[in-house]
Structures are given as structure tokens and as C-alpha cells.
Amino acid sequence: MKELHTGNLYWPVTLGDTREYEPLRQNKKTQVAVIGGGMSGSVCSLIFTRSGLSTIMLERGKVAGGSTSANTGLLQFSNDIMLCDLIDQIGERDAQTFYKACKDAVNMLAITADSLSLDVGFKRRSSLYYASSEQQLPKLKKEYEALKACGLDVEFWSPEEIMSHFPFRKSGAIVTHGDAEVNPYQFVNGVASAAADAGLQIHEQTNIVAHDTLPSGLHRLRTADGFEIEAEHVVYAVGYEPEELRGKLVKADLNRSYALVTGVQPNLQSWHERFLIWETARPYLYMRTTVDGRVVVGGLDEEIEQPLHSGKARHKRSEKLLEQLQALFPELQAPIEFEWNATFGESRDGLPFVGADPAWKNVYYCLGYGGNGTVYSMIAAHLLRDLIRGDSHPLTDIVKLDRKSLASI
Structure with missing residues (x-):
């Protein structure tokens, strides 16, 4: 098991008792099997279940026990890659589509948080994105114009405006409205519990050690304890790529x-x-x-x-x-x-990896690389749900594993 963090984590101490889920102890059949019980697995499983898909979520440890506990809980529509750079990389239409989807995802996270019985510390916030040096100010202004042209709710603050609101001076800053913060540990536990109440089957301490495709096209997953699940669709929501993918698709x-x-x-x-x-x-x-x-x-x-x-x-x-x-x-x-x-x-292109395995029918990945993983998880949940149901989604070609923007990397 990959070691994901070391040190003294804050979020787990904010939630006393967490719901426990029994390990898989019998063979089962389902429409969708989701491997991974962190942010991406839990959000996908909730959306799948609420959309009427029979779903089982399999977690080799504890729900929210991996990277979720080290997540810092900033939810923003801006990304590690600036919109102006993404436009240069994939074109204005696709770049704007992606950024607007991130904004919509923050709103969907707000709706989801509000639907939970657990208070998960979700608060709507604005963001201050400041120029670290005078030399970076022209690029920041270019980004402001790109965000504004995209129809996003942004302002540009001068040094004087920054100083009138904060005890520090910077050469300029973009203020984005429509962002949020959350307690990620509480959120994932709340989402998993709500999904279980809606019909999701969750099995903790269930490690998948084999994945085979049957002649019928169904997928057979085998656990370390020897139990099997037959699924029509399999979603890998494991944070980072499974070992068998390393170096093949995910750059x-x-x-x-x-x-x-x-x-x-x-x-x-x-x-x-x-x-x-x-x-x-x-x-x-x-x-x-x-x-x-x-x-x-x-x-x-x-x-x-x-x-x-x-x-x-x-x-x-x-x-x-x-x-x-x-x-x-x-x-x-x-x-x-x-x-x-x-x-x-x-x-390497600043976008998450979400979509179908190009060589393995009905196998999908939700790999939310980058500093915006929670937002990407909500995007992925709806995109993968649409793929599983045979519907189209506007981001499919932008974030798929074999997308064009990776060809030259």
C-alpha cells in the first residue's frame, strides 16, 4: 500500500465516531463497482446511487483514510494551470468549458454538502490570488481578462485595494467569487453515509487483488480474502493510477x-x-x-x-x-x-484523468491529479455516470486518458 502522508493530521480529530462498514464476506453482483473510498470514490458512488445505478464501493482500508485526511479543503474554480495557459494549450472553447465546469462543480458540492445530515464545515468563500512579484503582474492581468471573458465572477484589485482589506501589500490580485471551503474528512464520511442510506453497498477492509473480464463481458473482481464481485462497469477511484497503468496512459x-x-x-x-x-x-x-x-x-x-x-x-x-x-x-x-x-x-498538462480505459471496455478511471481534486471528483462523478448510461458529456474529450493535449508530452 502506497504511503500517502506522514505527520499529525488535523481533520480526523474533528469527527469523533465514524460509521463502519463490514468487509466483503460473500460473492455479489452489481451494475457498478467503485474501487476506492476516498473523496473521488465516495462522491462518484453517491452520484451513481442517487442516479439509480446499483453500486458497490470497495475500500481496502477505511473510508476517508487515505489522501482525504491530508486534503486542505480549498474548493476553487481556478486551477493550478491558469485559464490563459489552458487556452494556449487546448483552445479557448475547451478551456472555457473546463473552467465553467469547475465553477458548476463547486456549486454541486455546495448542494451535496447541504443535503447531508452531518455538518461538514462547508462555507462559501471568495479567493484572493495575488502576484508574488512585480514581474508576475502582467501575467496575472492577462489571467483576469481570460476569466472575465469566460463570464466568471472576478475582480482585479490594485495594491491600494488589497491594503484596504488586508494587512499586507501586493502589486495586484484577482479576487474570484463563488469558491468555498470544506472539512474534507467530515465531507467524505458524510457523503459515504448518505450514499449508504440511499442504497450504496460499502465494504471497508476489502482489498481487490485481481480483475478479470469474463467471456460475457462482465468484470470479475477478486478480493484478498477470496470473495468475488461481478460488475458490468468498474471505476478505479484510487487517487493515483493503478500500478498496471503506470507509464502507459497516465503522464x-x-x-x-x-x-x-x-x-x-x-x-x-x-x-x-x-x-x-x-x-x-x-x-x-x-x-x-x-x-x-x-x-x-x-x-x-x-x-x-x-x-x-x-x-x-x-x-x-x-x-x-x-x-x-x-x-x-x-x-x-x-x-x-x-x-x-x-x-x-x-x-503534465494540468488536467485530471477521467474517463474510459481506451483498451478495456466498461473500465473507467477517476484520477483527480492537481490541487483541485475535490472539484475534479464532482466533475468525474457526473461524467462517468453519463458514460456508464451511454450519454454524452461536454468534458469527455478534454479529460480522457488518451487526450490530444498529452500527445506531445
Whole structure:
């Protein structure tokens, strides 16, 4: 099992008791088998189930036990790849279609969160995307014009406007309206529970070790304990590509990133409307607040796949992140209470991998590479549902595994 994170995670301590699901202990048949019980698997399973598809979700560990716990919960329609760059890469029509889909996905996440019986800390927020240096200001203005031309709700703030809202000065910033934040651990547990109540069958501690196609075209999944599931369709929602795909279809890089959560801040008045904050530099610093008044800070990405095991080295990065926070907000003095290091993936064209296996009928992938994984999960849920039902979806060719934008990479 791939090690996804090390350190002291914050989100799991915000939810006491979690619902448990029995391991698979008998052979079963279903329309759709979803492999993976994290953000993408749970969201896909909920949408499938609510759409009338008989679905079983199989998780080799615990629901929300993998990357979900290290997710920092920023939900934005802007992506790691700027819209203006995506236009150059895949054309204006497709790039705008993708960005609009991200905005719609944030709205669908809001509707989903509101439908849950569990409070998952979902709050609508705006974002401040500032120029890290004067040299990056022209590119930021170009991005603002692209977002505005796409019909997205954005403003451009001058240094004076930034200073009138925050205790720091930057050469310029885009303010995007329509973003959000969530407690990812609570959200995934809430989504899985709601899906189970709607008819989804969930099996934790169920490791799939074999996947064969029968002469009938059905797929047979076998667990490590020897039980089998026959499914018409199989969705791999495992965060990153299955080992059998490595290097064949998915062109991506696995890196590691750092995050911390402070203690409760006694005073957040200078943090205008609790905006989500990030910057143009790459790798970028990003931060948000929590419903109980803490601050989440992330960044310092490194091109190394394995999480850092040295607690001393990890804390050194956390102290650097805290210094960057306090450079922007000098009055925030609550100490670090949680810190972790996690593996994350970036596709080489800045888009997620969602769609059908081009060589394996009725096998699909929901691999949400990049910093916008939760948003991509909601997009994937609807796209894959449409593919399974034989319907079309406007993003199919844009995010499929063998898309044209990967040909030259």
C-alpha cells in the first residue's frame, strides 16, 4: 500500500465516531463497482446511487483514510494551470468549458454538502490570488481578462485595494467569487453515509487483488480474502493510477507537499471575509481559515514522491510556512498544533484523468491529479455516470486518458 502522508493530521480529530462498514464476506453482483473510498470514490458512488445505478464501493482500508485526511479543503474554480495557459494549450472553447465546469462543480458540492445530515464545515468563500512579484503582474492581468471573458465572477484589485482589506501589500490580485471551503474528512464520511442510506453497498477492509473480464463481458473482481464481485462497469477511484497503468496512459508526476494547522487564533479580524488566499509563484503558498478559527497553511512542494519521515525536518518546513503566514498577518501568533507531509500528483498538462480505459471496455478511471481534486471528483462523478448510461458529456474529450493535449508530452 502506497504511503500517502506522514505527520499529525488535523481533520480526523474533528469527527469523533465514524460509521463502519463490514468487509466483503460473500460473492455479489452489481451494475457498478467503485474501487476506492476516498473523496473521488465516495462522491462518484453517491452520484451513481442517487442516479439509480446499483453500486458497490470497495475500500481496502477505511473510508476517508487515505489522501482525504491530508486534503486542505480549498474548493476553487481556478486551477493550478491558469485559464490563459489552458487556452494556449487546448483552445479557448475547451478551456472555457473546463473552467465553467469547475465553477458548476463547486456549486454541486455546495448542494451535496447541504443535503447531508452531518455538518461538514462547508462555507462559501471568495479567493484572493495575488502576484508574488512585480514581474508576475502582467501575467496575472492577462489571467483576469481570460476569466472575465469566460463570464466568471472576478475582480482585479490594485495594491491600494488589497491594503484596504488586508494587512499586507501586493502589486495586484484577482479576487474570484463563488469558491468555498470544506472539512474534507467530515465531507467524505458524510457523503459515504448518505450514499449508504440511499442504497450504496460499502465494504471497508476489502482489498481487490485481481480483475478479470469474463467471456460475457462482465468484470470479475477478486478480493484478498477470496470473495468475488461481478460488475458490468468498474471505476478505479484510487487517487493515483493503478500500478498496471503506470507509464502507459497516465503522464503525471508525484510530488510531496507540506501543510500545518495553527491553534485557534484569538483575532482574525484583519482576514477579510475569511478569503481563501494563494499566489502566482510555483510552488505556491496557500492558506485558509477553519470554522473554529484556526489557519491552514500549505506549500513548499518538492519533486520527491515519498513523504518525509523525519519529524525534525518536517517541523522545519512547518516553521517556514508559519513565517510566511505571519509575514502576511503579523498579528496571528497561535502556534502550530498539527503538521503533515503528503504525496500529491500533478498531470503534465494540468488536467485530471477521467474517463474510459481506451483498451478495456466498461473500465473507467477517476484520477483527480492537481490541487483541485475535490472539484475534479464532482466533475468525474457526473461524467462517468453519463458514460456508464451511454450519454454524452461536454468534458469527455478534454479529460480522457488518451487526450490530444498529452500527445506531445
